[in-house]
Amino acid sequence: MTEKVLILGAGYAGTVVANKLAREFRREIARGDLNVTILDKDDMNINQGGFTFLPFGLYSPEDLKRPRKEVISPRINCVFGENGEITGADLENRKVQVKSGDTFSYDYLVIATGSTTDISNIPGLSEDYNTFYTSMDDAFKLKEKIENFEQGRIAISVAQMPVSCPGATVKFAVMLNDYIKFMKTEEMCKNIQISFFWPMEPIGPPEFNKVATKVFEDDNIEINRNFKLAEVDSKNKEIVSQNGDREKYDLLITTPPHKSPQPIIDSGLTDETGWIPVDKFTLQYRGPAGNHDEVYVAGDSGPSSVIKSGIGAHYQSLVVSHNLINDIHGHGTKVSYMGEVGCPYIGAMPTPFTKGQAYIPSWSYGAPPESFEPTRLGWYIYRMYYYIHWDAGLKALF
């Protein structure tokens, strides 16, 4: 009988798991002993991490998208569109429903549905919503606003945690500062203030916070910590924190709240934090729908306690793949996700006055990042990554 692996979501994590299984089980798939199916509502893979750079012209849209089928092994059964858009998951009966009305059954399930943004969670945000976070269109609209901005206060707000890639907004602020110095006249630069609003006290783990704080101070970017965005008063151009603090802005750039996709919430798979709970080592589902050893979770769909980032998704996908491979071989060996994660940091972007500098600190559950400094080679490695992402990361080569 054919064993069935069903992967929900063909973003980064789902694609890595699919490609890893396709390589490992090529003989089983060819013989018809195993079927691996991946579902998604659309057929284009977008590298969201690159949106941060779009307003500064460092990448173009063609660098950041590929048809999903191009980056997924032809050994995988790809179902995209209405037949791949998940509307519900019933773990008890091992069934997944899709928008077209079809149902998929499985022996093993991988939930890699990622996260989605939730603008409605902040009253008034939709009335003055400028972001690089959500789409290429939004990033280009923001680019235009930055180019036309002549004076005043630019407020960059991370509304609340958790968000996908929490460091992206930090990088954006540094690049925006360098970009303004490059693109605007000296007089304009004197009249533009960048203010950074962060919902927590530290900006990431201690060493990350140390470097980010220093670079912001050197760049004269004002830091406002513990500012959890509660409301946007677009009429008076003010943002309001949960503590009732009000701050003026002339241009507001927001990283919106994130949440699990609605069908995942509606299927009762999430806990009180709104995210999917797992065994933090094996990444097997452990939540309100029961304990399910045959269900794995990878990427941004996972619990709120695990940082949501592309690098984390990569390491989780490798562990999920390996555990699935072990399960299918039937020997029960388990490998563990140790919390490996990384967050690229940018110290400067290249302009006629600055050299690009970056670093990619890494950490795990019990080991915070070591001290680091952004370097020029770090910038080149980081920039290069987005070009090789499609053929190295997504293909699960290492």
Place this chain on the structure above:
Amino acid sequence: MSEEERKDVQGMELDPNDLDTLVDMLKTYRLLQNYMNDETLKGIADVESSMFKLLNAMISTDFVDVLERGLQEPEFDKALLEPPQLGMMGIIRELKDEDVQKGVGVMMELLKAIGKASTENNEFKSRH
């Protein structure tokens, strides 16, 4: 070499020649770094992408294993030393051999797969 000249770097003993080599490498790296920019790194990334594609192809198929074994067949070694000249009749005669038939079958599937992939590749590239 005197003990004073040797340096202890994180538990690793380095003598002045080692340090000279390291300094030379760092200075040479600086040369490379100074000629690198965001445009040249794109070129390097393109080369790497093609290499990764080939690497993925190699590690994702048993064809490499088949080639590895097939290329070491003693009969193939002999053929390389003294290439057999096969005419039309010779080819027809060889086609009665079971291994040749299987080889033709595999190559025929490879041809089909390349044809299919070519069409798909054109579709993908038109959507970039």
